[in-house]
Amino acid sequence: MRSPFLLVYLACCLLSLPRSTGQLFRPQARFSDNAAGVTVMARHPEGKMVINGDRDGNLYFRDASTGQVFRKIKAHQSPVNTLSFNSNGQLLISSTFDGEIRIYDFQKDNFVQSIYSPDYAGIRFVLFSIADGFIYFNSNSRLYKTRSDLTQKVDLIRQEDDTLYDAVIAADRSAVIYSKGHSLHVLNTRSDLLRQEFSPGPFPIRYMNFLNDTTLVTWSDDGTLAFWSFRMGQLALNPTSWMKAGLPCRMAFSSDGKFMATGMVGNWARVWSPQERAIFQELFGHQQTVTATCFGKNDHILFTGSNDRSVRVWSREENKTSPPDTNPVPPPLVVDTTPLTVKPPEIDTVHVAQHEQVKAVEVADNNIPKSLGGRQVISAGSIEVNSPTLTISVYDNSFIDGDTLSLYFNGKCILDHYGVVKQKRIIHLQLEPDINNYLILFAENLGLRPPNTAAILVNDGKTDRFFRLSSDMKVCSSLNFTYNKK
Structure with missing residues (x-):
């Protein structure tokens, strides 16, 4: 279904x-x-x-x-x-x-x-x-x-x-x-x-x-x-x-x-x-x-x-004698216009407060990260949200090639030396109001197919947003979140 x-x-x-x-x-x-x-x-x-x-x-x-x-x-x-x-x-x-x-x-x-x-x-x-x-x-x-x-x-x-x-x-x-x-x-x-x-x-x-x-x-x-x-x-x-x-x-x-x-x-x-x-x-x-x-x-x-x-x-040519297909193209969809609330899956929850800072993060005056552990940080996207709590899912939606990564949120390590797999790893983020909140992917290795990549699904309780972060031994990618309390 x-x-x-x-x-x-x-x-x-x-x-x-x-x-x-x-x-x-x-x-x-x-x-x-x-x-x-x-x-x-x-x-x-x-x-x-x-x-x-x-x-x-x-x-x-x-x-x-x-x-x-x-x-x-x-x-x-x-x-x-x-x-x-x-x-x-x-x-x-x-x-x-x-x-x-x-x-x-x-x-x-x-x-x-x-x-x-x-x-x-x-x-x-x-x-x-x-x-x-x-x-x-x-x-x-x-x-x-x-x-x-x-x-x-x-x-x-x-x-x-x-x-x-x-x-x-x-x-x-x-x-x-x-x-x-x-x-x-x-x-x-x-x-x-x-x-x-x-x-x-x-x-x-x-x-x-x-x-x-x-x-x-x-x-x-x-x-x-x-x-x-x-x-x-x-x-x-x-x-x-x-x-x-x-x-x-x-x-x-x-x-x-x-x-x-x-x-x-x-x-x-x-x-x-x-x-x-x-x-x-x-x-x-x-x-x-x-x-x-x-x-x-x-x-x-x-x-x-x-x-x-x-x-x-x-x-695309007419073919009336084509063999029966056990997986036919689905019929046209009927769209339900009822407003949806997307609930995140409940798998392997990790909370930010459980971890301590590991590597130093250099930030600009507006709290946008510039470097982590001596590696340059490049933004892969910025998101404005209306909720102080976000749920992110970390997984590999392509080939499993041995990528190991660490995730940093607002200067603290929230996922340390994690080997990315197909199963989603769920993390809850608590945002600070009226400042930039950042998530950085730090590559611990490059796997079999450099660079180190991971799919990130961001959910604010109503909407899913998909990103693909990519990092190597010189550059880290990041996501920036802004929570407007008003």
């Missing part, structure tokens, strides 16, 4: 759809043939197949129209983290976060090269360069380059002072665009020199993709999805458009640019209309978090993959 709060949320999402939606995506097929949860998807450049990886290191080669598997390969011992192709689609490159890269040759129907080193741990992208002669890949804050046959020495191209989160390569492969923390960098692949670098804002840029050859799309930690013009090897310094789209995740675009598909919001996928900056449709049916999306043979076919080990195929 769905909660009233979820019904209202889903109804609001439906109400946000553009009026001229056209034909909707409908379920065509479902395959529960993955040995483990799906991690990543990619469409072959010729559109003849869709490939997905799973958490056990397997690769599945699927027909881009039907979704049927015609080849399964054990590629890695760890979860498949990235998939990309060379310019003619003859080679597929896959990688794992712990530092392994393998190249698969479609003509030889086998892996032809591989490299591995724990020094390369932290891989988030691997890209073929100009003429496919070289590949670029990262290892946390380092950018490497080596020959694409993986037979020669790996060269360290750049050692940055922040994490490299994602990268894309231009259509002519003359430039690699990568995000370093909250800044964008354009690297000339002929000289390996930077053409351009600038910072669009204070929040890390997690994911990037090309909408078309001249439009770069970025997604930042604050939920901003921005569109940038890319011409003559240069990015425009201001986005052509932007919108708030929630938690950042990988994006899949239709070839005509009319649709963008995303996951990581729950047991459903979202299809967006980028031109109208709105949700086109939400696709329900998976039993666990949707982790990957990919368009199929054409823009009328969409693939979604989930932690529930299934791949679902959706189609």
